[in-house]
Amino acid sequence: MTDDRRNLFVAYKQEDEVLRKVEPLLELAQNYGFTLVDDYKKANIIASIGGDGAFLQAVRKTGFRDDCLYVGVSTGELGFYCDFHVDDHEKMMTAMDNNQVEVRKYPTLAVTMDHDDSTFYCLNECSIRSSIIKTLVMDVFIDDLYFETFRGDGMIVSTPTGSTAYNKSVTGAVVDPKLQCYQVSEMASLNNNLYRTLGSSFVLSNERKLTFKIEQDNNQYPIIGIDNEALSIRHSESIRFHLSDLVVKTVKLKDNSFWHKVRRSFL
Structure with missing residues (x-):
C-alpha cells in the first residue's frame, strides 16, 4: 500500500x-510496518477476520467510517466482502508490495424511522416483516407517489452489493454495484382478485x-433487519429509504471484481 497512514485496527471474535x-497475522502486519491500535477511531485501516457477516458487523460497530479503509479477511470460503484468506499471508503481502490492490467504494442505504427520527445505515439490505404469523400491510410510496399497497410476509430493500444476499434468495436481480441505485423485493405477497402488487x-x-x-x-409487531441485526419497530408508522452519500x-x-465473485459463488 502506498499510503503511509498504517494504523491498523483488527476486529475478530475472541x-x-x-x-x-x-x-501470526498480527505479527506479520507489525513486521510490515503496520501499527496495531486498540481504538478503531484512531485507525486508518480496519480489518475484519471471519466472513461476510463479520465484515458487516465490523463496519456497523465502527460507525460506517468513510475516512478509512476496510479489509475483509476470511477464515473460511472467500465471500463478497473478503478478498483475502487468513492463512494466505504471502498473497496479502505480495498484493500490497506489488500494488495489486485497489480501493472499492460500496454504497450504503439510509433508513429513517418515524417514531424517533433515527437513521440507520445498511451495507447489504434492510428487511421489514411481521414477527408474528400474520400478513404485514404497508402502503408503498415512490417519492410522493402512492405506488401500491403491499400485503404479505414483508419487503427487502437492498443495495447493489446486497443484491446477491437476501434479495437474491427471493428472486431479486443481481445488480452491478457501479450503478447508483437500490432494489425493492417482495416476500410472499398476496396477489389475487382482491389484492394486487407489482409482483416483481x-x-x-x-x-x-x-x-x-x-x-x-393488527400490525403491531413488525421487525426490521438492518444487515445482519434485528430491531423491533413496534408502533412505527413509516420507514423512509434513500441511497446515502456515505460510502x-x-x-x-485488481483481479477480483464483483462479477468474479458472482461467478465464483453461484456458477
Missing part, C-alpha cells in the same frame, strides 16, 4: 480457534426516495 489464526422486484435510482407506511390495525471504502484485489 475464540481460541480464531485467535490461533489471528496472532423493482430498481430505484439514487435520486428516488422510498417510503413504507405501515397499517396500524464504505474497501481494499480489493
